[in-house]
Amino acid sequence: MDxxxxxxxxxxxxxxxxxxxxxxxxxxIDLLPDVAPGxxxxxxxxxxxxxxDGVAFHRVIEGFMAQTGDVKFGKAETGAAEFRRAGTGGSDHPNLKAEFSRTPFERGTCGMARSAMPDSANSQFFIMFDQGHFLNGQYTVWGQVVAGMEHVDAITRGEPPANPDRMLSMKVVADL
Structure with missing residues (x-):
């Protein structure tokens, strides 16, 4: 796609x-600044x-979601020992305050990953393979896939996958 x-x-x-x-x-992905501005x-x-750029999909569960965004431990150059920690890291920025909404988790919905603490989201996110209404109101929705869901469907499964797929790059469309 050009x-x-x-x-x-x-x-x-x-x-x-x-x-x-x-x-x-x-x-x-269409972003939802009216739902989750922060x-x-x-x-x-x-x-x-x-x-x-280069961050792995470190947790990919069939019928549920593909999780990525660990900018600390999820990069290829991190090394095998640190990659085992993928899913536990974030960015150098402070954690975000939860922005829960009534926007439902459907196929292609993008949500922020977090720990058990609601205000612990940082950089990690997931893309839903199917609906996940049990997440509604408990995780922040920030976007929706509008094209290319077939590529999300093709991401290698595993927790973590033996040979994880990676985001080669992620860009804001206005910057293309």
């Missing part, structure tokens, strides 16, 4: 992302700073 096709697929290029996956797979701001900042 830059023009990506821009045509979104409502607002400043509030949309494109994640490049293997085999030229582009995943386009989380959207953080995701865009980390994307613009290149923090998500």
């Amino acid at each position: 830059a023009d096709a990506i821009k045509a697929a979104v409502k607002d290029p400043e509030n949309a992302l494109v994640i490049a996956l293997k085999n030229d797979g582009a995943v386009v 989380h959207v701001e953080r995701i865009k900042k980390l994307a613009r700073d290149g923090e998500y």
Whole structure:
């Protein structure tokens, strides 16, 4: 998918992302700044700073979701010993206050990962393979996949996968 096709697929290029996956797979996400302004701001900042580039999908559960975004331990250059800690790290920025909403978790919904503490989201996020209404009101929704869900469906499964897929890059569409 080229830059023009990506821009045509979104409502607002400043509030949309494109994640490049293997085999030229582009995943386009509409951001929801009206639902989760703080989380959207953080995701865009980390994307613009290149923090998500090369980060692995470290937890991918069939029928549920694909989790990524550990910018501390999820990068290829981290090394095997530290990669075992993928899923426990975040960015150098402070954790975010929860922005729970009535927006439901459906196929393609993007939500922030967190610990048991509601205000512990930082950089990690997940993309739903299917609906997950049991998450509604308990995790922050910040985006929705609008193109390329077939590439999300092709992400290697595992907790962690033996050979994890990675985000080659993540960009704000306005910056393409």
